Amino acid sequence: MTEQILTKIDQGRRFLVASHSGPDGDAIASTLALTNGLRALGKEVVAYNQDPVPDSLQFLPGSNLIVHQVDDGAFDVVFVLDAGELHRAGTHLRDAGSFLINIDHHPYFEAFGDINYVDEEACATGGLIYRILKKRPAALTPDVALCIYTAILADTGSFRYSNANPEAFRIAADLVEIGGINPWDVAGGLYESQDEKRLRLLALSLATLTVSSCGKFATMTLTSEMMSQTGSEAQHTDGFVNYPRSIRGVEVAILFRQTGPRSYKVGFRSKGKINVGELAHQLGGGGHHNAAGANLEGDLDQVRAMVFDRLNIEVGA
Numbered sequence: 547m548t549e550q551i552l553t554k555i556d557q558g559r560r561f562l563v564a565s566h567s568g569p570d571g572d573a574i575a576s577t578l579a580l581t582n583g584l585r586a587l588g589k590e591v592v593a594y595n596q597d598p599v600p601d602s603l604q605f606l607p608g609s610n611l612i613v614h615q616v617d618d619g620a621f622d623v624v625f626v627l628d629a630g631e632l633h634r635a636g637t638h639l640r641d642a643g644s645f646l647i648n649i650d651h652h653p654y655f656e657a658f659g660d661i662n663y664v665d666e667e668a669c670a671t672g673g674l675i676y677r678i679l680k681k682r683p684a685a686l687t688p689d690v691a692l693c694i695y696t697a698i699l700a701d702t703g704s705f706r707y708s709n710a711n712p713e714a715f716r717i718a719a720d721l722v723e724i725g726g727i728n729p730w731d732v733a734g735g736l737y738e739s740q741d742e743k744r745l746r747l748l749a750l751s752l753a754t755l756t757v758s759s760c761g762k763f764a765t766m767t768l769t770s771e772m773m774s775q776t777g778s779e780a781q782h783t784d785g786f787v788n789y790p791r792s793i794r795g796v797e798v799a800i801l802f803r804q805t806g807p808r809s810y811k812v813g814f815r816s817k818g819k820i821n822v823g824e825l826a827h828q829l830g831g832g833g834h835h836n837a838a839g840a841n842l843e844g845d846l847d848q849v850r851a852m853v854f855d856r857l858n859i860e861v862g863a
Contacts (some may be wrong), residue, residue, distance in 0.1 A: 571700020688726020
């Protein structure tokens with residue numbers, strides 16, 4: 547599969563690299579890793595996302611060059627990274643080029659590409675980009691190494707999650723040897739440069755913490771009013787769901803974030819026993835075994851009931 551992708555890279559001149567909306571660390575860092583790598587090979591490359599780059603990722607090289615609009619038919623090859631389904635990145639991307647390559651590690655995915663390089667055992671989409679670019683050594687510049695390292699660090703929760711597999715550590719070691727990476731600077735960029743409004747929002751959300759009588763699941767809620775009160779945006783909520791998961795005995799954590807008068811984005815995290823990817827899939831969403839999400843319609847009580855009905859069955863509460 548990587549050889550097929552490399553053939554398209556060798557043959558192409560102009561490339562588009564995109565990832566899913568509401569981008570996380572793996573999405574943005576993978577986008578920039580491939581973008582910078584292709585540029586190092588002398589290619590013309592445009593990086594795209596529907597949404598802005600989160601503040602915590604703006605230290606990555608090239609983050610200021612990501613565009614939010616693209617023209618139809620302008621590219622030889624379109625790469626869509628970490629999306630799961632094409633609509634998460636934008637169905638219009640199918641018309642942006644003559645060939646579409648899907649690179650992902652989600653277990654529930656839509657085979658929307660002319661090439662679908664999907665490996666759910668990969669530590670991160672950034673790890674898949676490394677597998678490709680390492681076969682073109684000129685592409686593995688210090689900037690590319692920094693982006694791939696950041697993608698893996700972010701998606702493995704600083705090597706704490708179950709996807710922190712042996713390959714993740716091997717790639718990280720290789721990247722540090724390439725140079726251009728100060729692990730403290732990367733960690734500082736991701737975790738030690740928070741906006742004050744994020745902490746004020748977290749304080750409001752923590753006040754909504756609930757734990758089930760069985761102690762196996764916990765929830766937090768974010769309302770539109772809380773977001774407005776603190777002047778926060780969706781990017782400021784990243785990682786909130788990990789707080790209820792950190793409670794001793796909790797197996798599944800859930801964050802209900804209001805996105806409209808009768809709509810909620812529901813984030814799930816588990817500690818390993820419960821497959822929240824399957825749970826989210828049942829609710830029309832998707833994700834991984836330990837991290838997933840879905841968008842649900844209804845008022846908060848209705849949305850909570852939809853989730854709890856399934857969660858109670860899964861957990862046996």
